[in-house]
Amino acid sequence: MALPKRIIKETERLMSEPVPGISAVPHEDNLRYFDVTIDGPASSPYEGGKFRAELFLPDDYPMTPPKIRFLTKIYHPNIDKLGRICLDVLKSNWSPALQIRTILLSIQALLGAPNPDDPLANDVAQRWKENEPAAIQTAREWTKTHAMA
């Protein structure tokens, strides 16, 4: 099927006006599939890390949200072992007026502000609530091990 104009435009804009600290590059053989890299935000336990993710635009996009998954291991209360992300705008709060750019910015913001009260990774959230400094230390170590090549 021909690629909708909207996806072509979004891709062009992502290329011509990239978001600082975020890159999203479509696959040549599947323009709905993007390789994503998100830099860990400054003064967060993820600072200095480069986190890889995959993003897929379903047939119904933008009526349904993009599907995104972290590929790099990350210690975060809202991201589970499989890299799935718990973020309202990727689910019930999606709106067709949102776009790849805004979604990736929301994810970057989520790295800067973990929310253990709305967890996806329960064990991580538990630890985050019980002993925040230790959890942050673990997140920092994971960043060093997995996200700094």
Next chain:
Amino acid sequence: MPLPHHRANITYPQNAGRAQGFECPFKDCGMEHSTADCSIDVTLNKMVEVVKVQMAHSASNSANIPLRLDERLNMRNLIDTSIDVMPRSRVLHGSRIVSAFTMADMGELDYSSELSFTPLDPDLEETIKSLDVALAGDLREIIRGECECQVCYGLMVDPLTTACGHTFCRKCVARVLDHSTLCPACRRPLPMRPGATTEPSNKRMSHAIEGLLTDELAARIVAVEQEETLHEDGWMPLFPCTLAYPAMPTFLHIFEPRYRLMIRRVLESGSRKFGIIMYNARGVPQGSLGRSVFMQYGTVLHISRIEVLPDGRSILETHGLYRFRALESSMLDGYIIGRIQRIDDMPLAEEEAAEALETRGPVPVGDNHEARISHMSTQALLQYNLDFVARARTRSERWLHDSMLTAYGQPPTDPAIFPYWFASILPIAEDEKYLLLPTTSVRERLKMTARWIRVLEEARCARIRVMRLARPLELEVDEDEASQQDDDDSTVSTAEPETPEAAETADAQPATANSPQAFPSDQSQQQQ
């Protein structure tokens, strides 16, 4: 804005502001509008804002150019010719566009008037011309920026403004409504019918786009038409099988090779959509289709999940999108394709008017059920239906089996959707349920389901009376035995008092019978 008044007897839709209305002050309209349909036009205001900024910028660049503007009145548009209107004449500064804008901004330029311009310094003629050419280009560009649809990222085609004041292409709003009832820009509820076919276009935006971006608009329209012929609203594969409804799931088992091909093509095209239709078992004429083998009204389904079994059969989980009427049909590689026309509900204004009219008079006396339900407000009709479901639940009726609720969800509180849910699980004749498809009034659909309830309850009472007379002590046992029976020929309208249980139990097998574990229903959704 004129003072609002209370709109009597309107309960649906139940959005804030719909109970308040006002008489439209525009002479060519004069209708009553609900205040909920009224707000600031966000997109147009933004456009005016950026144009003002640009004008102010240009004005500061051409402040040293004095220009005389002479108004030429358009006599045809003068409503009251008895008033002696004098054409205005002003000396303003700036190029033609800038000074005309200034005059309009001062409130001194009639919408239908024309202007003639005379530079006070004839040597500046060329300068003015080149300033205007550059400004026109800039204006076109910034207006173009505001005329981009936030859904498709293209120039708006047939701009439609929502009640919350946001503007998108009409087609884009229709697409959004297939998935959600919230505005994409602000997430406020959209008081609109699926399809968005009856709301008026935004005339000002249309004029701006048609006038300033003529070529781009023409190219967009061609592109949209091409996209559409590739997709839907034209010819669509039709699968003759069962009744299905918008907003409801339908589970299908595909095993015939021709239908496997059909489903594969639907998936490969990316549309994931096909129409589902019922067989025309009685050979009743079907509009422009004549005595076709299938019924003319159906529902477009979207494949949400597919499980392909190792032997090539597949199990589909689908979701009903919208109703359609087939206008003509043909065959393609063994399966039916049809040219379809989408069916949407009547405009809200008509729906509200019907409710206000029917519920206006005094409450009918006596036991005339039809008069009673006609007099009920739309919300009361919904409540009447919901109460029946609640009573059936306390009686643990078979058709309200847990597996049915798992598959179809709890009874919807949206009056437009409730009848589809009810028909999906209620075991009555398909012929009767089919009549929901061509009905374009929410109120009428609720009245139909209310009539079903009446027949079912009468049948139930009759049965209990008969059984009380015969074996009063074994009533409970009897009821259970009765519901074991199965009678496919019964319909609500023909349910006879002597076999009343038939109406209540036809098709009412537990939803999980014979169906694969993952798909908790088989209520006649198997491929024929």
